[in-house]
Amino acid sequence: xxxxxxxxxxxxxxxxxxxxxxxxxxxxxxxxxxxxxxxxxxxxxxxxxxxxxxxxxxxxxxxxxxxxxxxxxxxxxxxxxxxxxxxxxxxxxxxxxxxxxxxxxxxxxxxxxxxxxxxxxxxxxxxxxxxxxxxxxxxxxxxxxxxxxxxxxxxxxxxxxxxxxxxxxxxxxxxxxxxxxxxxxxxxxxxxxxxxxxxxxxxxxxxxxxxxxxxxxxxxxxxxxxxxxxxxxxxxxxxxxxxxxxxxxxxxxxxxxxxxxxxxxxxxxxxxxxxxxxxxxxxxxxxxxxxxxxxxxx
Numbered sequence: 001x002x003x004x005x006x007x008x009x010x011x012x013x014x015x016x017x018x019x020x021x022x023x024x025x026x027x028x029x030x031x032x033x034x035x036x037x038x039x040x041x042x043x044x045x046x047x048x049x050x051x052x053x054x055x056x057x058x059x060x061x062x063x064x065x066x067x068x069x070x071x072x073x074x075x076x077x078x079x080x081x082x083x084x085x086x087x088x089x090x091x092x093x094x095x096x097x098x099x100x101x102x103x104x105x106x107x108x109x110x111x112x113x114x115x116x117x118x119x120x121x122x123x124x125x126x127x128x129x130x131x132x133x134x135x136x137x138x139x140x141x142x143x144x145x146x147x148x149x150x151x152x153x154x155x156x157x158x159x160x161x162x163x164x165x166x167x168x169x170x171x172x173x174x175x176x177x178x179x180x181x182x183x184x185x186x187x188x189x190x191x192x193x194x195x196x197x198x199x200x201x202x203x204x205x206x207x208x209x210x211x212x213x214x215x216x217x218x219x220x221x222x223x224x225x226x227x228x229x230x231x232x233x234x235x236x237x238x239x240x241x242x243x244x245x246x247x248x249x250x251x252x253x254x255x256x257x258x259x260x261x262x263x264x265x266x267x268x269x270x271x272x273x274x275x276x277x278x279x280x281x282x283x284x285x286x287x288x289x290x291x292x293x294x295x296x297x298x
Contacts, residue, residue, distance in 0.1 A: 002045055006078045009071040011038040012050065016068050017278055020058050027278060079117060090121050090268050097126040097133040097145035099189075100214065101234045102256060106279035107146075114272050121268055130189045137259055143269055144260035146276065148189060148231065156257040159280040162231040164190060164251035166242040172224035175242050180205040183226030186212045194229040194251060201249035256280055 014024035015035065025032045043050050050064035060068065098107050103125075111123050126136070130147040137145045152158065168175050180198065182205050184191040198205045208226025209216060220226045222238050231254055232241060242248065261273035 004042075004045070004074070005038075006075060008038045008042045010075050011035045012042055012064075013068065013071050013075055015039065015051070015058065016060055016064070018281055023281065027274065076116065083117075090118050092120075092268070093122045093124055094144065094269060094272060095124045095126060095142045096272070097128060097136060097142040099130050099133065099146065099148050100127050101231060102146060102148065103127055106276065110272065110275035110279050113275050117271060118268055123272070129187055131187070134259075142260070143265075144258070144273060144276075147257045147259065148254045149257055150193070150252070150254060152255065152257060153259070155259055155262060156255075157259075157261055157277075159256045159258055159277055161253045161255050162233060163253050164193070164229055165232045166227050166244060166248050166251070167221065167230045167235050167239050168227045168242045169222050169224035170238070170240045172242075174224045175227045175244060175248065178204045180248075181208040181226040182206070183208040183217045183220045183228045185214050185217050186210070188214070188217075188229075190229040190251075190254075197249040197251055203249065 011024060011028060011030070014027050015021055018024050018027060021032050021035050021039075025035045028035065039051065046063075046067070048063040049061050050067060052059045052061050052064075096107075096111075107125070111125065114121075114123060126133070126142060128136075130149060133142065133145045133147060134153065136142045146159070147153075147156075148162075149156070166175065174181055180203050182194060182198065184194065184207075195205075209220050211217060217226075217228055218236065218239070221228045227242065229251055230239075235241065258273060258276060260269065261277075263270075265273075
């Protein structure tokens with residue numbers, strides 16, 4: 001009879017989710033050698049290779065892909081049993097602030113996993129703009145926030161970086177016209193940066209509309225009456241990245257940062273922060289992929 005060790009399975013799941021031993025070791029607060037040893041022990045116990053190490057990164061073999069689903073369920077069941085038998089029940093509320101345009105798909109998935117682990121803790125999701133979220137966090141109104149920023153504020157942890165790009169209607173031509181019609185809500189974080197880039201590139205431009213509504217901006221752009229700036233991969237399916245070939249200025253990158261995940265905040269916030277951290281590391285898109293569903297800019 002061969003018995004699987006839950007700690008070893010937890011390391012295997014972390015490596016599969018994060019795409020490497022180094023990131024998994026950091027997530028599990030273990031050394032790389034300890035994680036590697038656990039994976040080797042698991043492979044020896046089962047008698048098959050679970051990881052393909054022939055390329056630059058680490059990918060799952062067919063046997064590894066088959067094991068992953070079982071491993072997730074066993075780790076989850078183990079954690080649920082420990083909580084219930086040891087009465088490690090937590091109650092309360094966590095206020096999580098997230099910018100509109102990076103809510104999907106990472107945040108709902110993290111909230112679902114968190115609810116399974118801490119069913120008596122409510123996550124109050126506040127979807128807003130980065131400036132407002134930073135102010136709320138500073139006032140103590142949010143326990144944990146995500147932001148999209150050019151730089152890092154005090155206490156920020158970078159989750160990933162995404163390029164800021166020009167977005168227009170599929171097959172649209174308005175971006176070629178001058179004056180360039182720029183569409184942005186009045187409180188969008190990307191507004192000043194996009195205008196500055198246009199001015200520095202000497203691109204003649206005008207505002208396509210004046211509105212504080214992100215939905216109005218999106219409707220204007222989808223009608224090919226304006227162009228907006230968004231994080232690449234966050235554009236909704238009815239809009240697309242403009243392949244302008246250098247005709248429009250580069251907008252640089254944005255950092256997706258997390259505030260409130262410092263040590264000492266307790267296991268509940270630490271667990272939610274870990275889910276968000278893992279989600280954004282795994283979900284970082286490449287050109288042509290979409291990170292989320294219907295989006296709001298800024």
